[in-house]
Amino acid sequence: xxxxxxxxxxxxxxxxxxxxxxxxxxxxxxxxxxxxxxxxxxxxxxxxxxxxxxxxxxxxxxxxxxxxxxxxxxxxxxxxxxxxxxxxxxxxxxxxxxxxxxxxxxxxxxxxxxxxxxxxxxxxxxxxxxxxxxxxxxxxxxxxxxxxxxxxxxxxxxxxxxxxxxxxxxxxxxxxxxxxxxxxxxxxxxxxxxxxxxxxxxxxxxxxxxxxxxxxxxxxxxxxxxxxxxxxxxxxxxxxxxxxxxxxxxxxxxxxxxxxxxxxxxxxxxxxxxxxxxxxxxxxxxxxxxxxxxxxxxxxxxxxxxxxxxxxxxxxxxxxxxxxxxxxxxxxxxxxxxxxxxxxxxxxxxxxxxxxxxxxxxxxxxxxxxxxxxxxxxxxx
Amino acid sequence: xxxxxxxxxxxxxxxxxxxxxxxxxxxxxxxxxxxxxxxxxxxxxxxxxxxxxxxxxxxxxxxxxxxxxxxxxxxxxxxxxxxxxxxxxxxxxxxxxxxxxxxxxxxxxxxxxxxxxxxxxxxxxxxxxxxxxxx
Numbered sequence: 138x139x140x141x142x143x144x145x146x147x148x149x150x151x152x153x154x155x156x157x158x159x160x161x162x163x164x165x166x167x168x169x170x171x172x173x174x175x176x177x178x179x180x181x182x183x184x185x186x187x188x189x190x191x192x193x194x195x196x197x198x199x200x201x202x203x204x205x206x207x208x209x210x211x212x213x214x215x216x217x218x219x220x221x222x223x224x225x226x227x228x229x230x231x232x233x234x235x236x237x238x239x240x241x242x243x244x245x246x247x248x249x250x251x252x253x254x255x256x257x258x259x260x261x262x263x264x265x266x267x268x269x270x271x272x273x274x275x276x277x278x279x280x281x282x283x284x285x286x287x288x289x290x291x292x293x294x295x296x297x298x299x300x301x302x303x304x305x306x307x308x309x310x311x312x313x314x315x316x317x318x319x320x321x322x323x324x325x326x327x328x329x330x331x332x333x334x335x336x337x338x339x340x341x342x343x344x345x346x347x348x349x350x351x352x353x354x355x356x357x358x359x360x361x362x363x364x365x366x367x368x369x370x371x372x373x374x375x376x377x378x379x380x381x382x383x384x385x386x387x388x389x390x391x392x393x394x395x396x397x398x399x400x401x402x403x404x405x406x407x408x409x410x411x412x413x414x415x416x417x418x419x420x421x422x423x424x425x426x427x428x429x430x431x432x433x434x435x436x437x438x439x440x441x442x443x444x445x446x447x448x449x450x451x452x453x454x455x456x457x458x459x460x461x462x463x464x465x466x467x468x469x470x471x472x473x474x475x476x477x478x479x480x481x482x483x484x485x486x487x488x489x490x491x492x493x494x495x496x497x498x499x500x501x502x503x504x505x506x507x508x509x510x511x512x513x514x515x516x517x518x
Numbered sequence: 519x520x521x522x523x524x525x526x527x528x529x530x531x532x533x534x535x536x537x538x539x540x541x542x543x544x545x546x547x548x549x550x551x552x553x554x555x556x557x558x559x560x561x562x563x564x565x566x567x568x569x570x571x572x573x574x575x576x577x578x579x580x581x582x583x584x585x586x587x588x589x590x591x592x593x594x595x596x597x598x599x600x601x602x603x604x605x606x607x608x609x610x611x612x613x614x615x616x617x618x619x620x621x622x623x624x625x626x627x628x629x630x631x632x633x634x635x636x637x638x639x640x641x642x643x644x645x646x647x648x649x650x651x652x653x
Contacts, residue, residue, distance in 0.1 A: 359549065359552070361549065494576055495575070506540050506541055507545040507548045510541050510542070510545045513541055514544045
C-alpha cells in the first residue's frame with residue numbers, strides 16, 4: 138500500500154469533511170481514524186478510489202463521534218447529525234489547511250505538529266518520534282493547537298509567509314524517527330507551490346532542494362560532520378540541484394526578491410562550483426548583502442563576514458565580524474576559521490575550543506573539538 | 519531488570535588517569551573516542567539494555583522561585599570547583615554487577631594517545647515504582 142498516496146490525500150479529505158459541515162478539529166480526528174483504517178484494510182482489499190473510500194470512512198467516523206458526543210451532552214434530546222449538502226467536492230481546500238495549521242495564534246512548535254498531522258497526514262506517534270517527545274505529549278500539543286484555532290473561519294485567507302516559516306522549521310529542525318522530515322518538508326512545500334504561485338514559496342522550495350542535494354556529503358560514514366569546503370562533491374545529488382536551480386531561476390525572473398530566494402541563490406552558487414576553490418565568493422557576498430538588506434538579521438551578517446573573508450581575505454572578514462555581538466551563535470567558530478586563515482593558529486585553536494563549548498549540537502561540538510585538536514597538534518610539532 | 523544512570527561530569531568527579539583536555543588530543547584520537555561511544559551505545563541497544571543517552575551543554579543556570587509576582591531569581595555560572603554534569607546514559611540491566619561492568623567499559627573509552635581515559639563515572643540506581651507484592 139502506498140502510504141505517500143494516503144498522506145497526500147489527507148488535506149483534501151479534511152477539506153471535504155469541513156465543507157460538509159464538520160468542524161476542523163473533529164474532521165481532522167475522523168480523517169486520522171480513516172487513515173489508520175486504510176492502513177489496516179487496504180493491504181487485503183485495496184480501494185479503486187482511495188479518496189472516495191477515505192471520504193466515506195472518515196465521514197462515518199465523524200458521524201459516530203458526533204453522535205457519541207451529542208448523546209453524552211444531551212441524553213434526553215436525540216439529534217441526528219446528517220450530512221450537510223455541501224458544494225461540489227472538486228474544490229481543493231489544501232491551501233486553506235496550510236493557512237489554518239500555520240495560524241499566527243499558534244506557537245511555532247504547535248503549528249509544526251498540526252501541519253505535519255493535518256496537511257502531512259502523519260500520525261501523532263510518528264511526529265512524536267521525530268521530535269523525541271512522548272506520544273502523549275505530542276497528542277496534547279496537537280489537541281491544544283486545535284482548540285487555539287477553533288474560532289478561526291476555515292476559509293479565512295492566510296499569510297503565505299507564516300506557512301513558509303513553519304515548513305522551514307520542519308526542514309531545518311527535524312530530528313529522527315522513521316519519518317524523514319526533510320523529505321516531508323520538501324513534499325509539503327512542493328505541494329504548496331502547486332497550489333499557489335508565490336516567489337518565496339519557490340524560493341524556499343529551491344533552498345530546501347539545494348541543501349537536501351548536499352546531504353549525502355554532509356556526514357562521513359562514521360557520523361562526522363563534513364564542512365562544505367571538504368565535501369566530496371561527486372556525492373551531491375545533481376538531479377535535486379538542477380531542479381532547485383530551475384525553480385529558483387523562474388522565481389527570480391519575477392523580480393520580487395525575498396529572503397528565501399536570496400538564501401537559495403547562495404546555496405545555488407555553492408552548488409555551481411565543481412571544487413571549493415571555484416566558488417564565486419564575490420557573488421555570494423553580494424547575495425549576503427541582499428539578505429542583510431531584506432532581513433537585517435545578525436546571523437546573516439555573521440555568515441556574510443565569513444563570505445567576505447573568502448572573497449577579500451581573512452582580514453576583511455575579521456573586520457566585518459568586528460562589529461557583531463560575540464554572543465551570536467557560531468561567532469567564535471567563524472572567528473576561529475578567519476584567524477586560522479589569517480595565519481594565527483594559536484588564537485584560532487583557542488577560539489575553536491571556545492566554540493566547541495558553546496556548540497548547540499553534538500556533531501558540531503565534535504567537529505569544533507577536532508578543529509581545535511588539529512591546530513594544537515600542529516602547534517606541538 | 520533495574521535501571522541505572524551513568525553520569526559523566528565535566529568537573530566535580532575525581533581526576534581521571536589519562537586526564538588530558540580533548541582539544542589537546544589528535545583529531546584521530548577524538549574520532550576514535552566518538553566511535554567507541556557510538557559502538558558502546560549500539561551494542562547495548564542490541565543486548566536490549568539501552569534506554570537513553572543525552573549530552574548537556576556546559577552552560578547552565580541555577581533558578582529559584584522568588585515569591586509571588588516576582589520573576590524567578592537566577593544564579594551562576596559558578597566557579598570552577600562546582601560539580602558540572604556533562605551527560606548521561608540510562609541502562610536497564612539484570613543486576614548491579616552488570617551495571618558496574620558496563621560503567622567500567624564506558625570509562626575505558628580511549629583518550630589522549632589512544633589509551634583508556636579511566637574516567638570516573640557516577641553510577642546511580644533509579645528508585646522504582648512500588649511493586650504490587652511487597653510482603
